[in-house]
Amino acid sequence: METGSPHDTGPAEADRTAQAAGPAGAGDEPVWIALPPGLLTMRRLLLVVWLGLLTLATGLVPALLAGPGWAAFAALPLALLLWGWVMLERNWRSWRYAERADDLLISRGVLWREETVVPYGRMQLVEVTSGPVERHFGLASVQLHTAAAATDATIPGLDPAEAERLRDRLTELGEARSAGL
Numbered sequence: 001m002e003t004g005s006p007h008d009t010g011p012a013e014a015d016r017t018a019q020a021a022g023p024a025g026a027g028d029e030p031v032w033i034a035l036p037p038g039l040l041t042m043r044r045l046l047l048v049v050w051l052g053l054l055t056l057a058t059g060l061v062p063a064l065l066a067g068p069g070w071a072a073f074a075a076l077p078l079a080l081l082l083w084g085w086v087m088l089e090r091n092w093r094s095w096r097y098a099e100r101a102d103d104l105l106i107s108r109g110v111l112w113r114e115e116t117v118v119p120y121g122r123m124q125l126v127e128v129t130s131g132p133v134e135r136h137f138g139l140a141s142v143q144l145h146t147a148a149a150a151t152d153a154t155i156p157g158l159d160p161a162e163a164e165r166l167r168d169r170l171t172e173l174g175e176a177r178s179a180g181l
Contacts, residue, residue, distance in 0.1 A: 030098035030105055039157025040092040042137040044085060051081045097155050102177070104144070104170065106153045116153045121177030122146040126170045128163045142166050 055077040090110045098105040106116045125145040134140060140163035141156045158166070 030100050032096040032098045032105075032107070035092060035095045035155075035157045036139075036159055037092075038137050038139050038159075039095075040089060042133060042139060042157070043088050043092070046133070047081065047084045047088060051077045051084070055081075092157075095156070099166075099169070104153075106155060118144050118146060118153050119177070120170065120173040122148065123170060123174035126167045126174070128160070128167050130160065130163075140164075142170075144170065 058077060087110075091108075094110050094113075095106075095108045097107070103120060104118045106118070108114055123144055123146055127143045127145070128140050129143060130140040134157075138160065139157045140160040141154055142158060142163050143152070143154045145152050155163075155166070
């Protein structure tokens, strides 16, 4: 992969790239915004908790009941933990979004790249949601509902203030673009 692209760097580098590029829609290339690191922290903590419970259930409890030969089964969840730790970061780095003049771009995926283009005029509902774990980490998600269910999209793990700003901006642009329909 090429070094220095906002897609392959963290949020701080993407923000610097966005500031240098100017306002959205000013140039040919969209200004990509990466997700904050709090989403990665939350997902990694959930991975550790769930795989820790699995390790206890598959390794330690059977070892106590059936002997030390069963303790080897604890290695599988630990291997999954290491693999998941790396994969979560790759997935987190793959998420980004860009606001353009007429639409919103959402890009994600490591092996299978997916880029969703949501025209502002097709947006019917923009929601900000935050479950109990997300609230604990100070995160919120923006969910977009459009006229075509296939283009419904979500941007997870945003700062609540950014999620509300994005919701208000997308709602305003959606109303302005759909007025002519």
